[in-house]
Amino acid sequence: MSANLTARVSAALQQITNPRTGEDLVSSEQATNIAVTLDGRVRLELRLASADDATLARTVRQAIEKVEGVTGVHVDVRDALQVTVTADAPAAKPPRSLPVMSQPGAPSTPKAPEPESYPNLGRIIAVSSGKGGVGKSTVTVNLAVALAMQGKRVGLLDADIYGPNLPLMLGVNEPPKVENEKIVPLEAHGVKVISLGFLIERDQPAIWRGPIVMKIITQFLRDVDWGQLDFLFVDMPPGTGDAQLSLVQAAKIEGAVIVTTPQEVSVGDALRGAKMFERVGVPVLGIVENMSWFESPETGKPMAIFGSGGGQRLATELGVPLLGQVPLYPPVGEGGDSGRPIVMADPACSAATKLVEIAGKLQQKP
Ligand SMILES: Nc1ncnc2c1ncn2[C@@H]1O[C@H](COP(=O)(O)OP(=O)(O)OP(=O)(O)O)[C@@H](O)[C@H]1O
Ligand SMILES: [Mg+2]
CATH class of the missing domain: 3.40.50.300 (P-loop containing nucleotide triphosphate hydrolases)
Known part of the structure; x- marks a missing residue:
């Protein structure tokens, strides 16, 4: 179910070409770490260089919103340069983004939620x-x-x-x-x-x-x-x-x-x-x-x-x-x-x- 959704999201991202590079966002790995939840919320990382058109983030969000089965979109915009630099430094890898909407960025210390009655x-x-x-x-x-x-x-x-x-x-x-x-x-x-x-x-x-x-x-x-x-x-x-x-x-x-x-x-x-x-x-x-x-x-x-x-x-x-x-x-x-x-x-x-x-x-x- 979610595997299909990931594929559909990825296909939608492939349709978007970055005018600067002439490549689509998936092949160029500008859009990466795509994660979907079972209820259709999508999160992904968009790596933008300073020369990139900043409206790309909006284009990406709008394109994903149109994908069948998507109920929400969160785009983490990252500095492409910084990602490359940190990724090269073994001691400071960027945090692996998890397919969880409520946990943006690096893991913090989440407050333990109150157990619910069902x-x-x-x-x-x-x-x-x-x-x-x-x-x-x-x-x-x-x-x-x-x-x-x-x-x-x-x-x-x-x-x-x-x-x-x-x-x-x-x-x-x-x-x-x-x-x-x-x-x-x-x-x-x-x-x-x-x-x-x-x-x-x-x-x-x-x-x-x-x-x-x-x-x-x-x-x-x-x-x-x-x-x-x-x-x-x-x-x-x-x-x-x-x-x-x-x-x-x-x-x-x-x-x-x-x-x-x-x-x-x-x-x-x-x-x-x-x-x-x-x-x-x-x-x-x-x-x-x-x-x-x-x-x-x-x-x-x-x-x-x-x-x-x-x-x-x-x-x-x-x-x-x-x-x-x-x-x-x-x-x-x-x-x-x-x-x-x-x-x-x-x-x-x-x-x-x-x-x-x-x-x-x-x-x-x-
Ligand atoms: N009382 C029993 N008699 C015979 N075989 C059993 C019995 N209880 C369990 N088994 C067998 O032992 C194996 C392990 O059982 P099971 O998968 O239920 O354990 P588990 O504790 O759930 O394991 P896991 O930690 O991998 O989840 C299975 O092949 C199961 O069929
Ligand atoms: Mg078991």
Whole structure:
């Protein structure tokens, strides 16, 4: 969606020739760092030499305003000479302009915005972990589908913009439609879902940083046509980074569920992750220990795996409940790959039963 808009903006800029150079603004790199937001606002840098006609900036703005889908334009006019000089000096590179309208020029220290209430989103629950690959997305998807199967209205927001994978896990992958200026979430197994995975090209490097993360998360909360929900699960990227901070600054969330594996190293990271939420006043609702033991699909027998008891230790340390333990059961992973979460693909297996039990506990929360 935004990739197309960038292309259209770039094409419009190619139509503008600088009378001084006889070249178009894109080939001569006079117009550069084009950035667009999901809602159609465009920002770009225009490098003007002193001999250039200063009305070029206006021409550029007017041309972009006419591009279909553009809702706003901001042109940063820079001194071409200065840009060249600073760019040559390695210690003082010009700040990389980010596709965020509210952050002109060099990053300042933005005031933390007040978290907003979104009554239509129901109970917003962040699912987080300290370490990557512990099964956060798998757990989130299954909790969401389990609650939807019980008749709850559930939304799923994939905030893992560094490696979004909810589309694959839910078996949906198409660009969401925009209707009445709202993004229409996709629906899978009764769950409404929105993911950056729908909006970025699969092999596009996801170099999204602080302010843009905030921008996207706010947009996903505000500009998606969620309707009325009972639960909104937010699948976080691992760690305590921009997405976590952005979410708690953007919205009043009910709490966080922390996923960990039984091993000590994962627990240590999870503790740091949990403390971050507590520091910003977001309660930890409980711990889910994933891959607690191995369960063979052939024999159904549980087998202890290396390290144990981490989930309980973490829960004790934080004074929060251990919501449940989910076995490492290969069909859980296969369900993720095929877009059929285990709670619906094989509701009778013990992994599914455990996940449904955890979903039930979340439901009981006040
Ligand atoms: N209980 C389980 N049994 C079997 N496989 C599992 C289980 N939980 C997760 N997996 C598999 O482990 C891998 C990692 O899981 P997942 O992607 O959910 O983790 P994550 O914490 O979201 O990772 P990331 O940090 O990359 O976002 C996936 O291949 C998933 O299918
Ligand atoms: Mg994940």
